[in-house]
Amino acid sequence: MSPTPTPPQTAEELRAAILDRYEGLSKRLQQIARYVLDEPNAVALETLAVIAERSGVQPSAIVRFAKSFGYEGATQMQRLFRDGLLSGAASVGYSERVRQFTQSVNGRAAGGPAEMLAEFVEGNTLALRNLSETVGRKEMTAAVKLISKAETVYVAGFRRSFPVASYLAYSLHQVDKRTVFVDGVGGFIRQQVHAIGRDDLLIAISYQPYAEESVQMVAEAVARGAKVLSISDSLVSPVAKPATLALQVKETEIRKFRTLSASMCLAQALVIAYAFEATATASKR
Amino acid sequence: MSPTPTPPQTAEELRAAILDRYEGLSKRLQQIARYVLDEPNAVALETLAVIAERSGVQPSAIVRFAKSFGYEGATQMQRLFRDGLLSGAASVGYSERVRQFTQSVNGRAAGGPAEMLAEFVEGNTLALRNLSETVGRKEMTAAVKLISKAETVYVAGFRRSFPVASYLAYSLHQVDKRTVFVDGVGGFIRQQVHAIGRDDLLIAISYQPYAEESVQMVAEAVARGAKVLSISDSLVSPVAKPATLALQVKETEIRKFRTLSASMCLAQALVIAYAFEATATASKR
DNA sequence: CCACTTTCGGAAAATCTATTCTGGTCGAAA
DNA sequence: TTTCGACCAGAATAGATTTTCCGAAAGTGG
Numbered sequence: 001m002s003p004t005p006t007p008p009q010t011a012e013e014l015r016a017a018i019l020d021r022y023e024g025l026s027k028r029l030q031q032i033a034r035y036v037l038d039e040p041n042a043v044a045l046e047t048l049a050v051i052a053e054r055s056g057v058q059p060s061a062i063v064r065f066a067k068s069f070g071y072e073g074a075t076q077m078q079r080l081f082r083d084g085l086l087s088g089a090a091s092v093g094y095s096e097r098v099r100q101f102t103q104s105v106n107g108r109a110a111g112g113p114a115e116m117l118a119e120f121v122e123g124n125t126l127a128l129r130n131l132s133e134t135v136g137r138k139e140m141t142a143a144v145k146l147i148s149k150a151e152t153v154y155v156a157g158f159r160r161s162f163p164v165a166s167y168l169a170y171s172l173h174q175v176d177k178r179t180v181f182v183d184g185v186g187g188f189i190r191q192q193v194h195a196i197g198r199d200d201l202l203i204a205i206s207y208q209p210y211a212e213e214s215v216q217m218v219a220e221a222v223a224r225g226a227k228v229l230s231i232s233d234s235l236v237s238p239v240a241k242p243a244t245l246a247l248q249v250k251e252t253e254i255r256k257f258r259t260l261s262a263s264m265c266l267a268q269a270l271v272i273a274y275a276f277e278a279t280a281t282a283s284k285r
Numbered sequence: 286m287s288p289t290p291t292p293p294q295t296a297e298e299l300r301a302a303i304l305d306r307y308e309g310l311s312k313r314l315q316q317i318a319r320y321v322l323d324e325p326n327a328v329a330l331e332t333l334a335v336i337a338e339r340s341g342v343q344p345s346a347i348v349r350f351a352k353s354f355g356y357e358g359a360t361q362m363q364r365l366f367r368d369g370l371l372s373g374a375a376s377v378g379y380s381e382r383v384r385q386f387t388q389s390v391n392g393r394a395a396g397g398p399a400e401m402l403a404e405f406v407e408g409n410t411l412a413l414r415n416l417s418e419t420v421g422r423k424e425m426t427a428a429v430k431l432i433s434k435a436e437t438v439y440v441a442g443f444r445r446s447f448p449v450a451s452y453l454a455y456s457l458h459q460v461d462k463r464t465v466f467v468d469g470v471g472g473f474i475r476q477q478v479h480a481i482g483r484d485d486l487l488i489a490i491s492y493q494p495y496a497e498e499s500v501q502m503v504a505e506a507v508a509r510g511a512k513v514l515s516i517s518d519s520l521v522s523p524v525a526k527p528a529t530l531a532l533q534v535k536e537t538e539i540r541k542f543r544t545l546s547a548s549m550c551l552a553q554a555l556v557i558a559y560a561f562e563a564t565a566t567a568s569k570r
Numbered sequence: 571c572c573a574c575t576t577t578c579g580g581a582a583a584a585t586c587t588a589t590t591c592t593g594g595t596c597g598a599a600a
Numbered sequence: 601t602t603t604c605g606a607c608c609a610g611a612a613t614a615g616a617t618t619t620t621c622c623g624a625a626a627g628t629g630g
Contacts, residue, residue: 015520022521026577030521037520038535045330045367048618058579063619073619085370086326113425113558120554121417124546125410132406137399144398162455163448167545170447185470257557260452261409261546269405272542273398311607333588343609348589358589 007070011040011084014077017069025068032057032065044081048074123252124261131262134248140273142245146229147177147274148281150201154193154226156182156217157205164205164231164263168271175275184213193217198225205231205263206239207251214239231263292355292362296325296369299362302354310353317342317350329366333359408537409546416547419533425558427530431514432462432559433566435486439478439511441467441502442490449490449516449545453552460560469498478502483510490516490548491524492536499524516548 008014018033025033035055036043043051052059066077147153153172157165162183169181182192196202202221206214215238221228222242230243233250240246249266251258293299303318310318320340321328328336337344351362432438438457442450447468454466467477481487487506491499500523506513507527515528518535525531534551536543 019520019526022526028578034519034521038518038533047616049616059618060580060620061578064577075618082330086330112422113429113554113562114422116558116561117420117425117551117554118417120550120557121413124550125413128406128410128413128546132403135402137397140398140402159455160452163452163549166451167445167448170444171542255557255561257456257553259553260549261413264448264545264549265405265409266402268409268542268544269398269402272405272540273401276401276540277398313608332586334586344588345590345610346608349608360588 007076008080011080014069014080015040021069028057028061029065029068031055032062036065040081041085043078044085045078119254120259123254124259127250127252127259127262128265130250130252131265134250135266139245139247140269143229143247143270144273144277146201146227146245147172147203147270148277149199150227151197151199152178152180152201154180154182154196154200154202154221155205156193156202156214158184158211158213160258160260161205161207161211161214161263163260164267165203167264168203168205168267171268171271172274175271175278177274177278182217193220196221196224196226201227201229203229203231204239204243206237207233207258208237210238218242231266293365296365299354299365300325306354313342313346314350314353316340317347321350325366326370328363329370330363404539405544408539409544412535412537412544412547413550415535416550419535420551424530424532425554428514428532428555429558429562431486431512431530432457432488432555433562434484435512436482436484437463437465437486439465439467439481439485439487439506440490441478441487441499443469443496443498445543445545446490446492446496446499446548449548449552450488452549453488453490453556456553456556457559460556460563462559462563467502475505478505478509481506481509481511486512486514488514488516489524489528491522492518492543493522495523503527516551 008017015037018037022030022033032055035051039054042054046054048059048062052062055062063074066074069077071077155165155169155172157163157168166181166183169179172179180192184192193202200221202217204214204218204221210232218228218230218239219242228243228245230237230240230246231249232240232246233248234240235246235248240248247266249262251260251262253259293302300322303322307315307318317340320336324339327339331339333344333347337347340347348359351359354362356362440450440454440457442448442453451466451468454464457464465477469477478487485506487502489499489503489506495517503513503515503524504527513528513530515522515525515531516534517525517531518533519525520531520533525533532551534547536545536547538544
């Protein structure tokens, strides 16, 4: 092994060096490389033993890793990250960050891509906070019950709601629930819901402006005697009104674009809550 | 001397306590107090010996100092500053919180559906907060530039990443970018990327365990000379390594299910940032 | 399938760190 | 000036932590 003549002197350089030499590293060393890249802060200030445990290797392996990059020992490598942490925190004080942030949020100067990201982080966070207020214990319980009782779950969502619907369908399928994702490929929407019956559930996700397909599907499902769980931005929206149960999700709007995190979050929670209940009742028997 | 009954629990509290009791301290202890107030970062992560040398006192004096404020030893006091540094600037505070959170969650008996929702709200919020720390200004700018320069954008994401990819494709299309969503319907994946060329961009979204399709697609795109923008959980993942640019997104894991909010949020920000830049350059002419 | 090299795990050894303890200094009060 | 008590420097100690080392395991090339 030919150790780097002069080891990287900054955290950034080391990062680059790791990326560069990653392929040439052995399996265990790659494992460590990965952890170092993923959790630089942990590497910076936890002890070797802790880092070793969290990344699932032996302490000695970490020393080997550091040496393979030309350092005298693991400690020298840690110092890089420590210094980086220090300078990074010192140069941009807390108040400065807040100022930058609020400035970008107040939407004055259009700002570059980074400011845009900050805005969306803020918007999504707000939407999430609001979620647990609009969707209460009662609604969640009822929703999970609906899913549990359903023979087959049909999931529908178009345009902006499509990602949420696809996620819901995918993860319900993952937890062994009989699921049909009504994606309308080839315009076969009507055919796909045609089989829905009295024991089935349609989960419809739709926001303003409500897609025509969704509205029709809800109507169709109701006509066939199926249960309907709506996820929408209003309790009186065309998809929520006829539904058996409606969950209200209010997304934040940023620069004319509505966020999606709250909906995704709700979908995740629904699936996992269902999964837990299903396994719980299954093990009872 | 009457040591504080309950020692300060945060760095800020300790700061206040020091200022409050400063007059009553002995000469050497005042000297240490000054150093602690002036260089909290050094106190946070240097060893006692180093701190002692820099502030011109004996290590034992620092221990006395810590004890006089009610701590068991100097280490406990250091922990405050360490935690403060983390939660404020970097993301170990983040991963640490996540660890504690999931631990407390996993340890307890499974809550009801409402608790599940609360958990996911918390997890998604954490992931969001972390996002703006791992994806910096430089990366965002570069990513937007890649999108802008591309003739056609191909978007790919399977399994868990599918919702993100579909959202990205949908909204890029909305803002009038030439976009191809590689959904692999009917197993036509290879055919769909076949047309990708030197002036095109592939946006690949993939998380562990990396879908075989994604890895192959990235390889194919690189082979054809196209640019690749990867959104992944590690910079050395099989989809990130060969990419022109890789954005690292760390999602929280709750009950073995990873969240998606951070990825969705990043996707949104990318699209809007691109849209703004596109209209800006268009109106310039 | 076998020799040879690389890599790894685990425990022992060396180093470093935090804390305690002791003897002594300084200053104030009597 | 003497006495008392607080305070401190520095050595000593107890405890971790990092690093080294070596046999075993896993690859590699012939």
